[in-house]
Amino acid sequence: MFTTRPTLQGTFGMVSSTHWLASQSAMAVLEDGGNAYDAAVAGAFVLHVVEPHLNGPAGEVPILLAPAGGEVRVLCGQGVAPAGATVAHYKGLGLDLVPGTGPLAAAVPGAFDAWMLLLRDHGTKSLADVLKYAIGYAEDGHAPVENVGATVESVRELFETEWTSSAEVYLPGGRAPRPGELFRNPALAATWRRLIDEVAGTGDRAAQIDAAREVWRTGFIAEALVRQARRPTMDTSGSRHTGTLTAADLAGWSATYEAPATYDWNGWTLCKAGPWSQGPVLLQQLALLPSELPRYGSVEYVHLLVEGCKLAMADREAWYGDAAEVPLGELLSAQYNAGRRELVGDKASHELRPGSPGGRVPRLSAHARVVVTDEPGFSPMGVGEPTVAKNPTSPVPGEPEVGPDGTTRGDTCHLDVVDRWGNMVAATPSGGWLQSNPVVPELGFPLGTRLQMAWLEEGLPNALTPGRRPRTTLTPSIALRDGVPVLAFGTPGGDQQDQWQLHFFLALALRSPVRGGLDLQGAIDAPNWHNDSFPGSFYPRGMRPGSLTVEARTDPGVVEGLRRRGHDVTVGEPWSEGRLCAVARDPETGVLSAGANPRGMQGYAVGR
Secondary structure (H helix, E strand, O other): OOOOOOOEEEOOEEEEEOOHHHHHHHHHHHHOOOOHHHHHHHHHHHHHHHOOOOOOOOOEEEEEEEOOOOOOEEEEEOOOEOOOOOHHHHHHOOOOEOOOOOHHHOOOOOHHHHHHHHHHHHOOOOHHHHHHHHHHHHHHOEOOOHHHHHHHHHOHHHHHHOOHHHHHHHOHHHOOOOOOOOEOOHHHHHHHHHHHHHHOOOOOHHHHHHHHHHHHHHOHHHHHHHHHHOOOEEOOOOOEEOOOOOHHHHHOOOOEEEOOEEEEEOOEEEEEOOOOEOOHHHHHHHHHOOOOOOOOOOHHHHHHHHHHHHHHHHHHHHHOOOOOOOOHHHHOOHHHHHHHHOOOOOOOOOOOOOOOHHHOOOOOOHHHHOEOOOOOOOOOOOOOOOOOOOOOOOOOOOOOOEOOOOOEOOOOOOEEEEEOOOOEEEEOOEOOOOOOOOEEOOOOEEOOOHHHHOEOOOOOOOEOOEOOOOOEOOOOEEEEEOOEEEEEEEOOOHHHHHHHHHHHHHHHHHOOOEOOEOOHHHHHHOOOEEOOOOOOOOOOOOEOOOEEEEEOOOOHHHHHHHHHOOOEEEEEOOOOOOOOEEEEEOOOOOOEEEEEOOOOOOOEEEEO
16 A cells, blocks of 8 residues: 555654654664653753744643553653632632643643653653754754744744733744744753753752652742742633732642553553543544444444544543542443443434443533534634634635634644564653643743643532642543553644544554554555534634544545534545554564654654
8 A cells, every 4th residue: 555654663662753854763773772751851951942933941741651561550740730720719800710721721830750750760862962952953953844934924023012922932033933944942942951960969869850840849849830820811712811820829730640541452562541531532432343344444434433533522521630539440441331332323413422331410601502603613622722624714724824813723743652672662751732831031932821621610620629630621641452552652732633643543453564564654544534512622722513624535425424413524635634653562562663644744664
């Protein structure tokens, strides 16, 4: 089968990420004797520099790691709601939703500490060794991709009139970053250099990393973050607000390890972050599949996957969240899914139908049934990382438009690494976008906005609750075959992530392998789709019942067949659905492989 690129194969190491500079920086670490975890940390900090419209150090990241010969673990880099982030506080400000931008939407930043914990516990390199690549690109400059400048231009008025610290970094001399011209962020480089200098004499490698974590939580970085959170800031509500983040919030939180949520399917075991993320949605979609699947790519096949996704996403809305016990065992049970499977008929459902695991009565936010169908430029994803998939009339090639108030259908990043020893990591960094909050002038990066994903309604699993994680859409994957880790993958895309990942995984599992390994690139390149028939996770949180967006490369006969079944089909650009990355390892031969997404034209895999 023709693919846009080959599936790379080798034995030394493989990296796949959403930007070639991050991929190659991670590969440089492998070449220098580092392992997959050293490489992932170096690549992640480069992503902060070269994709600042998609992620930043004060954002968040779930990391799945599979140490050679060890157990798969989840490293949670999703910070919690600050102590002052109560429903009553936001309601008292006259808000029905958490704003999509500004300090009111800022959770405790989680990404930095998670990367430091990964480096300390599983890496071999020093802090200076892994940060030198990011420092170099921030200090000496890099040629930015087109969409960095396009995003900045879209929020130029906001930067120039309200978020002036952002204008200083991203509009130097009034010019947005441009391809072919070096763009620098000297404040960010200075932050990392100062951090390295402050911890240099504190002991061995692990002690220095712990000292860096302490500087982030209580030192000059923490002080600057708190000052920024207290500055009145214009946000998507149309008003200026101060945030709730305090020094105590920063000092009291750290990243944590936990067991993954898993599901066994046809000899595979899929590992995901728990239901504080949307990760189990992929597992529920697998559990809903019948024993006999329709022909891959047929009308019946796409219809089945779309309808199963709607049921899983409805359960996500009713049951997932960090503010309640989630009945995940029942949601994945054979009995529960046998009953849910019967709801899938020949016609597209336009209803939101959460189930009743264990006889529990589902409860949804009053806002969760808001349907928006005719608002110009409406995106059910709103502010956040949702997708490269976009309105076909969007003026920005490859990525969606950004409104002048910071409203965006942005995107995020992904990074996968496997090394010659068999260590494997999958991570989906996000948040802290340049369009999410003003740049902290002393640091060179902004706060995040993940609290926008929590509901301002008490008693819901995803209700805004101090000390609890807002449910995130970030959802990397690791798959085991007969109990052995063989595949790490993921994609940007908000609510779409587990839709695209399901199709990618089934494309691997159902089709023949190539050259003695998994056809990663073929599965990535296959025409993909998504639906918005459930409440979006990002401000303004609306949905489009019955909607289905497919790539123009989809067989016209399949498109017409889906329309006859009642799907409201939009045919998008030919290469618009997803930014999947993947690496794999054959445990029998030790052969490593990798593929990367051609959509967006900046994701690359490297390896040898």
